[in-house]
Amino acid sequence: xxxxxxxxxxxxxxLSRIISHVxxxxxxxxxxxxxxxxxxGTCLRIGITGPPGAGKSTLxxxxxxxxxxxxxxxxxxxxxxxxPFTGGxxxxxxxxMNDLPADGSIYFRSMATRGATGGLAGATDNxxxxxxxxxxxxxxxxxxxxxxVELDIIDTCDTVTVVIVPESGDAVQTLKAGxxxxxxxxxxxxxxxxxxxxxxxxxxxxxxxxxKTHESWDIPLVQTQAINDKGLDELYRAIHSHVDFRRADxxxxxxxxxxxERKIRNIVKYRFQNDFLDKLAEETRFDQAIExxxxxxxxxxxxxxxxxxxxxxxx
Amino acid sequence: xxxxxxxxxxxxxxLSRIISHVxxxxxxxxxxxxxxxxxxGTCLRIGITGPPGAGKSTLxxxxxxxxxxxxxxxxxxxxxxxxPFTGGxxxxxxxxMNDLPADGSIYFRSMATRGATGGLAGATDNxxxxxxxxxxxxxxxxxxxxxxVELDIIDTCDTVTVVIVPESGDAVQTLKAGxxxxxxxxxxxxxxxxxxxxxxxxxxxxxxxxxKTHESWDIPLVQTQAINDKGLDELYRAIHSHVDFRRADxxxxxxxxxxxERKIRNIVKYRFQNDFLDKLAEETRFDQAIExxxxxxxxxxxxxxxxxxxxxxxx
Numbered sequence: 001x002x003x004x005x006x007x008x009x010x011x012x013x014x015l016s017r018i019i020s021h022v023x024x025x026x027x028x029x030x031x032x033x034x035x036x037x038x039x040x041g042t043c044l045r046i047g048i049t050g051p052p053g054a055g056k057s058t059l060x061x062x063x064x065x066x067x068x069x070x071x072x073x074x075x076x077x078x079x080x081x082x083x084p085f086t087g088g089x090x091x092x093x094x095x096x097m098n099d100l101p102a103d104g105s106i107y108f109r110s111m112a113t114r115g116a117t118g119g120l121a122g123a124t125d126n127x128x129x130x131x132x133x134x135x136x137x138x139x140x141x142x143x144x145x146x147x148x149v150e151l152d153i154i155d156t157c158d159t160v161t162v163v164i165v166p167e168s169g170d171a172v173q174t175l176k177a178g179x180x181x182x183x184x185x186x187x188x189x190x191x192x193x194x195x196x197x198x199x200x201x202x203x204x205x206x207x208x209x210x211x212k213t214h215e216s217w218d219i220p221l222v223q224t225q226a227i228n229d230k231g232l233d234e235l236y237r238a239i240h241s242h243v244d245f246r247r248a249d250x251x252x253x254x255x256x257x258x259x260x261e262r263k264i265r266n267i268v269k270y271r272f273q274n275d276f277l278d279k280l281a282e283e284t285r286f287d288q289a290i291e292x293x294x295x296x297x298x299x300x301x302x303x304x305x306x307x308x309x310x311x312x313x314x315x
Numbered sequence: 316x317x318x319x320x321x322x323x324x325x326x327x328x329x330l331s332r333i334i335s336h337v338x339x340x341x342x343x344x345x346x347x348x349x350x351x352x353x354x355x356g357t358c359l360r361i362g363i364t365g366p367p368g369a370g371k372s373t374l375x376x377x378x379x380x381x382x383x384x385x386x387x388x389x390x391x392x393x394x395x396x397x398x399p400f401t402g403g404x405x406x407x408x409x410x411x412m413n414d415l416p417a418d419g420s421i422y423f424r425s426m427a428t429r430g431a432t433g434g435l436a437g438a439t440d441n442x443x444x445x446x447x448x449x450x451x452x453x454x455x456x457x458x459x460x461x462x463x464v465e466l467d468i469i470d471t472c473d474t475v476t477v478v479i480v481p482e483s484g485d486a487v488q489t490l491k492a493g494x495x496x497x498x499x500x501x502x503x504x505x506x507x508x509x510x511x512x513x514x515x516x517x518x519x520x521x522x523x524x525x526x527k528t529h530e531s532w533d534i535p536l537v538q539t540q541a542i543n544d545k546g547l548d549e550l551y552r553a554i555h556s557h558v559d560f561r562r563a564d565x566x567x568x569x570x571x572x573x574x575x576e577r578k579i580r581n582i583v584k585y586r587f588q589n590d591f592l593d594k595l596a597e598e599t600r601f602d603q604a605i606e607x608x609x610x611x612x613x614x615x616x617x618x619x620x621x622x623x624x625x626x627x628x629x630x
Contacts, residue, residue, distance in 0.1 A: 034614035041609065260605050260615065265592050267619035272587050277580050290575050294356065299349035300575065304582035312627055 004035065007134065012104050015134050019109060022126045025119075030267075033126055036133035041256075043075075043132035046239060047157030049143045049150060049182070054163045055189045058226040059235070060142045066236045067138050068105055075131035075139040078110040079124050079153055107136070121152035122266050128156065154182055156259050158252060159242045161185040161235070164203070166195030180206060183219055184242045187235055191223035217245055276311045283307070319350065322449065327419045330449050334424060337441045340434075345582075348441055351448035356571075358390075358447035361554060362472030364458045364465060364497070369478045370504045373541040374550070375457045381551045382453050383420055390446035390454040393425040394439050394468055422446070436467035437581050443471065469497055471574050473567060474557045476500040476550070479518070481510030495521060498534055499557045502550055506538035532560055591626045598622070 006014035018036075022029045046063075048056050057078065064074045111124055124141065131139045141157055143150045154160050162183035167190075186207070188200055200221060207219045220238040224231030246252040280286055289303045321329035333351075337344045361378075363371050375391060382389045426439055439456065446454045456472055458465045469475050477498035482505075501522070503515055515536060522534045535553040539546030561567040595601055604618045 030616040034616040037608060037614035038611040040611070257605060257609075260608060261596060261601075264601075264604075264615045264619045264622075265595060267615055268595070268623050269587075269592060271619065271623055272584075277584060280580060280583070281576060286576075286579075289579070290572060293352060293575060294572075296353040296355070299352035300579045300582055301345040301349040304579045304586065307579075308583050308586055 004032075010104065010135065012107070015107065015130070019127055019130050022130055023109075023111065023123055025123070029126075033129060036129060039135075040129055040132045043128075043136050044138045044243065045128060045141060045157045045159075046138060047141045047143070047154045047160040048163060049154055049160065050163030050187075050189075051165075051168050052144055054165045054168065055226050056142050056144070056163050059163060059187065059189060059224065059232070060140050062226050062229060062232040063236060063239075064106060064140060066232060072137040073104075073135060074106045075128075075134075075136040076106070076108045076142070077124055077127055077131075077139065078108070078142045079120065079150075080110070080112050080144050107131070119270070120149050121156070122263075122270065124153050125156050125263065151182065155262075158246070158255065159184045159239055161187050161239060163187045163189050164199060165190045166193045166199050168199075184217065185235070185238045186219060186221045188221065188223045189226055191231065192225050192228075196223065216249070217242065276308075280307060319347075325419065325450065327422070330422065330445070334442055334445050337445055338424075338426065338438055340438070344441075348444060351444060354450075355444055355447045358443075358451050359453045359558065360443060360456060360472045360474075361453060362456045362458070362469045362475040363478060364469050364475065365478030365502075365504075366480075366483050367459055369480045369483065370541050371457050371459070371478050374478060374502065374504060374539065374547070375455050377541050377544060377547040378551060378554075379421060379455060381547060387452040388419075388450060389421045390443075390449075390451040391421070391423045391457070392439055392442055392446075392454065393423070393457045394435065394465075395425070395427050395459050422451070434585070435464050436471070437578075437585065439468050440471050440578065466497065470577075473570065474499045474554055474561070476502050476554060478502045478504050479514060480505045481508045481514050483514075499532065500550070500553045501534060501536045503536065503538045504541055506546065507540055507543075511538065531564070532557065591623075595622060 001009075003014050003017060007018055018032065020026075022033055048060055048063075050056055060076060060078070064076060067074045109127060111120070111127065128139050128141065141153060143153050160182050162185070164186065165188070186203055188196055188203070190196070191200075200223065203221055207221065220241065222231060222235045222238050224235055226232065243252065246255070286307075289298070289306075292298045293300055293303060316324075318329050318332060322333055333347065335341075337348055363375055363378075365371055372393065375393070379389045379391060424442060426435065426442065443454050443456065456468060458468050475497050477500070479501065480503070501518055503511055503518070505511070506515075515538065518536055522536065535556065537546060537550045537553050539550055541547065558567065561570070601622075604613070604621075607613045608615055608618060
């Protein structure tokens with residue numbers, strides 16, 4: 001039986017192997033992934049983001065348990081792109097999910113950036129597509145922080161929960177505008193700690209201001225203590241309320257369409273990178289061109305145009 | 316007299332107009348910028364980065380004053396890409412430089428992201444090239460934070476100073492690895508505040524560990540109180556020591572060469588974006604293709620390849 005056939009029958013090892021193939025962009029991964037697209041579209045993608053130490057992984061595990069109890073199959077992707085240098089050391093601290101079932105109803109994958117930052121969002125999306133095609137009902141995507149890469153990842157989700165802790169008060173001030181743009185649900189975790197009420201009031205006020213100006217969805221603000229299993233049901237309901245709301249107003253479908261557009265654009269961009277940009281440095285004349293620029297004989301725009309025209313016409 | 320001729324004679328208004336032209340990527344900006352490359356290469360680029368509220372603008376102003384006293388012409392670029400949403404609100408807080416001379420020996424420009432994040436680093440580099448060609452001896456580039464965009468900007472600098480304040484202790488813990496990679500000089504500003512010694516000792520230890528493993532340059536750690544004009548001379552000397560060190564070991568030249576390579580690659584990438592990617596959505600068949608993917612009839616990779624092949628063959 002082929003790998004793909006096993007995958008279609010629900011073989012977890014086939015799932016693992018296909019993910020590795022896709023994640024590492026091994027030869028033919030596009031074709032492989034492309035073949036999975038005939039069964040894609042039913043899996044709900046839930047993004048969970050927030051600063052380091054906000055307890056996101058505990059929250060994600062807690063949410064996963066509720067979905068399991070609900071009879072759903074759950075895929076998890078934990079992404080840590082915070083540092084392009086360490087390769088995601090924070091994942092090392094992740095609470096392992098030893099207490100979750102090993103019957104194929106849940107699957108966990110962590111991803112960290114390696115080298116090309118631009119590729120991480122695409123790689124995460126690819127793994128989520130594999131999950132979707134495998135038959136998971138929901139994919140929980142966990143990311144750290146709100147940099148550009150995280151935004152790109154979070155943007156592929158149907159609904160996004162931003163997790164804050166009372167300690168992150170100052171960070172919230174700085175990031176407020178950005179957080180408002182991405183949050184469909186706010187979760188104040190570790191809500192038993194000092195400062196929880198203050199940060200909740202602060203967020204409430206900002207949320208209210210926003211709603212008055214340009215948004216119809218009233219962002220819920222849920223307080224949780226994930227480690228004590230408190231508030232998770234409420235968070236679960238808040239997330240579903242948002243999904244229902246977006247399905248009703250058409251935003252859900254519109255967003256998925258826009259994501260697919262972006263996906264195609266990124267695929268082409270990546271191909272251009274591979275076929276042309278990455279090969280530029282191997283060009284023998286490239287070194288000479290750089291010397292010429294430095295000597296004031298030509299400029300980077302002329303050089304770039306020359307190589308680009310050549311690439312296009314030689315095909 | 317043409318704009319370029321005025322520019323070459325040192326006309327500040329011509330400088331302003333060319334920067335605006337280049338910054339806004341108006342028609343023909345590549346050609347205009349390309350023509351400036353015959354006089355580029357002598358200007359030293361100094362990057363100053365760190366978290367919001369670290370007092371970077373006061374430091375940059377202080378350093379600028381020392382350069383001026385030294386008889387140098389100074390260009391400043393302040394970049395605030397922290398939030399892709401607010402468009403750089405933090406710049407509003409910037410201490411204005413009313414006390415700096417208006418005789419053309421110093422020029423200030425602030426830049427904030429607008430829409431395409433990918434373009435900000437390139438746009439900043441372009442403005443720095445204009446400064447260089449105009450005849451500034453040094454360009455100070457100030458950025459906030461250490462996200463990917465900031466890293467791309469900072470990467471175009473010959474030497475980078477990372478500014479920390481005692482309050483940023485926790486942030487330093489998280490970012491340590493990243494900071495170590497980009498810092499050529501560490502500056503602990505507001506060094507009269509509690510915690511300065513602790514953070515200094517902490518950084519000292521990390522710096523020492525790093526030096527032992529893979530770096531020949533011994534990162535200096537300078538304590539300043541920019542607002543009281545203390546420690547700036549020492550910072551100035553530390554920056555110059557690094558530049559001298561890098562000139563001597565060849566790293567300076569190597570780095571500039573690598574930057575130019577990257578510049579050419581980015582120019583081509585940007586052209587591809589303009590000529591092809593941005594026009595994809597206008598394609599009448601693009602909507603149909605997306606419907607076909609969603610119906611499971613085709614996949615994003617096949618669609619992307621099709622449009623890409625067409626683009627290449629039609630030229």
